[in-house]
Amino acid sequence: MTAILELSGVTRRFGGVAALSGAGFAVGEGEVVALIGPNGAGKTTCFNVIDGTLRPDAGEVRFAGARITGLAPEVIAHRGIGRTFQVASTFGSMTVRESVAIAAAAHARRDGRFAAPPLATHSAPIDALLAAAGIAALADQVCATLAWGDAKRVELALVRAGSPRLLLLDEPAAGLEPDSRRTLMQQASALARNDGVAVLFTEHDMDVVFGFADRIVVLNRGAVIADGPPAAIRASAEVAEAYLGSAAPAAAKVDTPRASPSMDG
Amino acid sequence: MSLASFAVQLLNGLASASSLFLVAAGLTLIFGVTRIVNFAHGSFFMLGAYVGWSAGHVLAAALPASPLSFWLAVLAAGIAVAALGAVIEVLILRRIYAAPELLQLTATFGVLLIAGDATLALWGAEDRLGPRVPGLSGTVPVLGYAVPSYELALIAIAVAVFALLTLLLRRTRFGVLVRAAAENREIAGALGIDQATLYTTVFALGSFLAGAAGALALPREPANLGMDLAVIADAFVVTVLGGLGSIPGAFIAALAIGVTKALCIAAGTIEVGGIALALPRLARVIEFIVMALVLLVRPTGLFGTQSTPAAQSISGHRRLEPPGRIAAWSALALAAGAALLPALAGSYAAVLATDILVAALFTASLQLLTGSGGMASFGHAAWFGIGAYAAAWMSLAGYPFALAVIAAPIAAAAVAAAFAGLSSRVSGIHFAMLTLALAQILWSGALDWEPVTGGSNGLIGVWPPPALADPRHYYALVLAICAIALVALVAVAFTPYGYALRASRDAPLRARACGIAVGRRRREAIWLSAAFAGLAGALYAFSKGGVGPDSLAIPRSVDALVMLLLGGLSAVFGPLAGAAALTWLQDTLARSTEYWHAATGIAILVLVLVFPDGIATLGNVARALRRSGARA
Numbered sequence: 001m002t003a004i005l006e007l008s009g010v011t012r013r014f015g016g017v018a019a020l021s022g023a024g025f026a027v028g029e030g031e032v033v034a035l036i037g038p039n040g041a042g043k044t045t046c047f048n049v050i051d052g053t054l055r056p057d058a059g060e061v062r063f064a065g066a067r068i069t070g071l072a073p074e075v076i077a078h079r080g081i082g083r084t085f086q087v088a089s090t091f092g093s094m095t096v097r098e099s100v101a102i103a104a105a106a107h108a109r110r111d112g113r114f115a116a117p118p119l120a121t122h123s124a125p126i127d128a129l130l131a132a133a134g135i136a137a138l139a140d141q142v143c144a145t146l147a148w149g150d151a152k153r154v155e156l157a158l159v160r161a162g163s164p165r166l167l168l169l170d171e172p173a174a175g176l177e178p179d180s181r182r183t184l185m186q187q188a189s190a191l192a193r194n195d196g197v198a199v200l201f202t203e204h205d206m207d208v209v210f211g212f213a214d215r216i217v218v219l220n221r222g223a224v225i226a227d228g229p230p231a232a233i234r235a236s237a238e239v240a241e242a243y244l245g246s247a248a249p250a251a252a253k254v255d256t257p258r259a260s261p262s263m264d265g
Numbered sequence: 266m267s268l269a270s271f272a273v274q275l276l277n278g279l280a281s282a283s284s285l286f287l288v289a290a291g292l293t294l295i296f297g298v299t300r301i302v303n304f305a306h307g308s309f310f311m312l313g314a315y316v317g318w319s320a321g322h323v324l325a326a327a328l329p330a331s332p333l334s335f336w337l338a339v340l341a342a343g344i345a346v347a348a349l350g351a352v353i354e355v356l357i358l359r360r361i362y363a364a365p366e367l368l369q370l371t372a373t374f375g376v377l378l379i380a381g382d383a384t385l386a387l388w389g390a391e392d393r394l395g396p397r398v399p400g401l402s403g404t405v406p407v408l409g410y411a412v413p414s415y416e417l418a419l420i421a422i423a424v425a426v427f428a429l430l431t432l433l434l435r436r437t438r439f440g441v442l443v444r445a446a447a448e449n450r451e452i453a454g455a456l457g458i459d460q461a462t463l464y465t466t467v468f469a470l471g472s473f474l475a476g477a478a479g480a481l482a483l484p485r486e487p488a489n490l491g492m493d494l495a496v497i498a499d500a501f502v503v504t505v506l507g508g509l510g511s512i513p514g515a516f517i518a519a520l521a522i523g524v525t526k527a528l529c530i531a532a533g534t535i536e537v538g539g540i541a542l543a544l545p546r547l548a549r550v551i552e553f554i555v556m557a558l559v560l561l562v563r564p565t566g567l568f569g570t571q572s573t574p575a576a577q578s579i580s581g582h583r584r585l586e587p588p589g590r591i592a593a594w595s596a597l598a599l600a601a602g603a604a605l606l607p608a609l610a611g612s613y614a615a616v617l618a619t620d621i622l623v624a625a626l627f628t629a630s631l632q633l634l635t636g637s638g639g640m641a642s643f644g645h646a647a648w649f650g651i652g653a654y655a656a657a658w659m660s661l662a663g664y665p666f667a668l669a670v671i672a673a674p675i676a677a678a679a680v681a682a683a684f685a686g687l688s689s690r691v692s693g694i695h696f697a698m699l700t701l702a703l704a705q706i707l708w709s710g711a712l713d714w715e716p717v718t719g720g721s722n723g724l725i726g727v728w729p730p731p732a733l734a735d736p737r738h739y740y741a742l743v744l745a746i747c748a749i750a751l752v753a754l755v756a757v758a759f760t761p762y763g764y765a766l767r768a769s770r771d772a773p774l775r776a777r778a779c780g781i782a783v784g785r786r787r788r789e790a791i792w793l794s795a796a797f798a799g800l801a802g803a804l805y806a807f808s809k810g811g812v813g814p815d816s817l818a819i820p821r822s823v824d825a826l827v828m829l830l831l832g833g834l835s836a837v838f839g840p841l842a843g844a845a846a847l848t849w850l851q852d853t854l855a856r857s858t859e860y861w862h863a864a865t866g867i868a869i870l871v872l873v874l875v876f877p878d879g880i881a882t883l884g885n886v887a888r889a890l891r892r893s894g895a896r897a
Contacts, residue, residue: 051778053774053777072777072782073774073777073778074777074778074780074781074782074783077777077778077779077780078780082778083778085774085775085778089772089774089775090771090772090775091767091768091771091772091775091776092771092772093583093584093585093767093770093771093835094584094764094767094768094771098764099768101764102761102764102765102768102779102781103779103780105761105764105765106761106765106768106776106779106780106781107779107780109780110761111761111762111764111765111780111781111782111786112761112762112765112782112785112786112789113760113761113762114757114760114762114763114789114793115760116760116761116762117760118587118756118759118760119759119760119761119763119764142584143771144584155775158775158779159778159779161779162779162780
């Protein structure tokens with residue numbers, strides 16, 4: 001499988017704290033990878049480094065073969081990386097339909113046109129995007145008034161409007177009831193299976209992680225301590241220790257991420 | 266220049282800095298806790314001066330020849346203003362803490378207008394000369410020069426107040442509460458801090474400092490009616506430069522500005538590369554230049570920690586409804602009515618209607634920046650003034666009318682594009698302050714660069730061609746241009762660009778992750794908005810027959826904000842409604858009462874308190890009526 005995303009040696013400090021220290025892993029085309037780890041392990045920092053919100057202090061991020069480290073988020077989005085946020089973020093003052101339409105227009109690089117006809121909000125592609133995300137019924141609702149779960153679905157539709165080749169989902173299932181959780185994750189898996197979109201997601205719910213991930217990357221204290229298929233991760237003593245036992249010895253024992261019990265897929 | 270005379274200038278600068286610090290400390294204290302940018306703080310300073318003047322006279326009569334009378338008057342001024350501040354906080358500000366920042370700002374400007382006219386009514390229009398301070402009326406020899414001893418006393422007072430404030434904030438329970446509320450109001454409230462009492466107390470303390478500072482300023486400058494705006498501009502600069510909410514920041518910023526001013530005056534005219542630079546003239550704007558430079562390097566000021574989240578707090582996520590069929594027909598009907606107006610109502614109505622249209626275009630340009638773009642501007646007059654001066658200068662230089670009108674928006678947009686590039690890292694309230702700085706620098710430039718701008722007289726004799734000399738004819742042209750420009754601005758809001766700009770305002774991170782170049786969209790909004798404001802300025806210059814520095818001054822910038830907020834930040838007809846309401850109100854009041862500023866202030870307060878979403882959002886009126894009906 002060809003890797004579409006590769007991180008190597010990524011380090012990012014906040015003051016004296018290293019949120020990421022030398023983290024490295026890869027995601028293949030069409031692969032669904034879960035990024036897990038205890039609170040504060042560096043999952044969201046990792047997302048922010050990949051999508052360009054944060055510049056790493058060291059290391060590099062490669063996407064589709066090219067180095068993207070330090071590029072602006074909007075440039076990286078145009079390269080084909082879409083993301084959701086832990087707290088779903090939508091355009092509060094717009095209707096769902098308008099939001100999806102402007103996301104699609106931005107993807108087509110039409111967001112700078114001011115001497116132009118009005119933004120087309122009623123078109124077949126936009127209806128298709130709304131239908132695919134299962135939010136056609138919400139089309140005319142103003143985003144600021146969306147319920148938590150609906151906001152998550154709308155945000156995913158905004159991301160899909162950019163036809164990404166890699167989806168970063170930050171806790172997609174958090175706060176959803178089991179049914180919506182399954183629907184949302186099935187949507188993501190379908191994108192991976194049918195369209196070859198790579199998916200990298202963080203999640204605390206282990207049922208979701210083990211139910212949907214092809215591979216699991218475990219972060220602890222900013223470093224990758226395990227990387228392998230779900231079965232191997234489930235069996236790993238080190239992961240269990242990081243989650244359940246005292247985390248410090250587990251992290252100290254690992255010299256390099258790749259030295260973890262041979263779990264590379 | 267000798268070292269000694271420099272030292273004397275320096276002491277003079279430090280004395281000014283001390284006065285400035287006392288005002289700014291109160292302002293920054295109030296901002297830190299309540300997050301309100303308080304224009305009325307300038308009024309508190311002015312009222313302090315007048316109360317100090319009156320109290321000084323009464324006390325001097327009661328305690329003849331006692332050195333205490335002056336200091337008791339200062340105390341009385343502080344206490345009186347503190348009481349007034351507390352009343353204003355309880356009656357007005359407390360109701361709008363949850364409102365968008367700009368609305369709060371507008372309300373405090375309403376208070377400033379009322380306070381200004383109240384002062385006029387109570388003390389009259391003439392300047393009130395301050396007393397000589399018993400015991401400190403002499404001079405102290407410093408390096409062979411005579412330095413007024415009062416200046417040294419003022420410096421000592423500022424240092425003492427700084428030390429006391431620091432002790433208060435660091436060592437007392439009250440200080441802990443203030444710092445907790447400044448850090449995070451919600452958590453402070455959740456922990457059981459009585460916010461209402463805390464806010465009122467802090468407001469009173471800040472007002473006390475302003476009032477006392479006003480009275481303390483009396484021996485150096487007479488109490489006058491222009492003090493409020495003059496001091497508030499300086500105090501804004503000090504608080505922003507030091508970092509909003511930071512007392513040490515205000516102290517250091519006040520010192521830096523005082524010293525820089527003194528340096529400018531002491532240096533005199535210097536020659537750089539054969540060009541004579543009159544540095545003393547720079548003293549008028551040096552603080553704005555210093556602030557602009559600091560903000561460009563440190564976007565939150567010297568001691569500032571975070572930028573206030575501008576976008577959400579300003580827009581409040583109000584939805585901009587695409588105009589439907591009803592709106593389009595109303596607009597047509599309105600335009601038709603406006604076209605018939607001169608025939609029905611004569612030429613005075615045409616002059617007033619011209620003013621309204623120019624104001625509406627100016628306000629609509631601000632709506633693009635602040636409404637759709639989420640960027641508040643306290644200096645929008647900069648673009649209006651550049652357009653007005655550019656058109657006037659071209660007209661006087663002999664260029665045809667049409668060319669002058671076309672050049673105005675281009676000139677404004679060009680300056681704005683450069684400004685946008687420089688200010689791209691600055692956001693929120695700091696961006697607003699930077700726009701204020703720019704407007705003040707241009708205002709001072711207009712005053713000083715006489716050969717080009719005509720100085721304080723401005724440029725006069727700027728008239729449209731003879732065919733448009735009749736105000737009714739000129740009105741017809743303005744109506745056509747403004748109608749097209751207003752429709753264009755509404756149209757822009759619904760192009761892909763308009764949506765992208767609002768997406769950038771609503772959720773900048775989300776917008777960038779969707780591939781929207783947020784920074785570029787914002788820079789485009791700045792120069793687009795400036796172009797329309799510049800066009801309004803050109804139409805204004807030709808309607809008035811000239812242009813003066815007042816076209817760049819703070820009140821004009823604030824007028825635009827007031828009209829925008831009156832009309833509603835996110836209402837398609839908002840700028841027109843707001844401009845019509847304010848312009849008509851000011852015109853009517855100015856003809857019927859001497860105190861029309863106060864009447865405007867009262868109108869602003871009523872509208873802000875009753876219709877926080879603007880008068881153009883009539884749905885709110887209906888809803889409010891229904892609610893009150895349901896209650897009855």
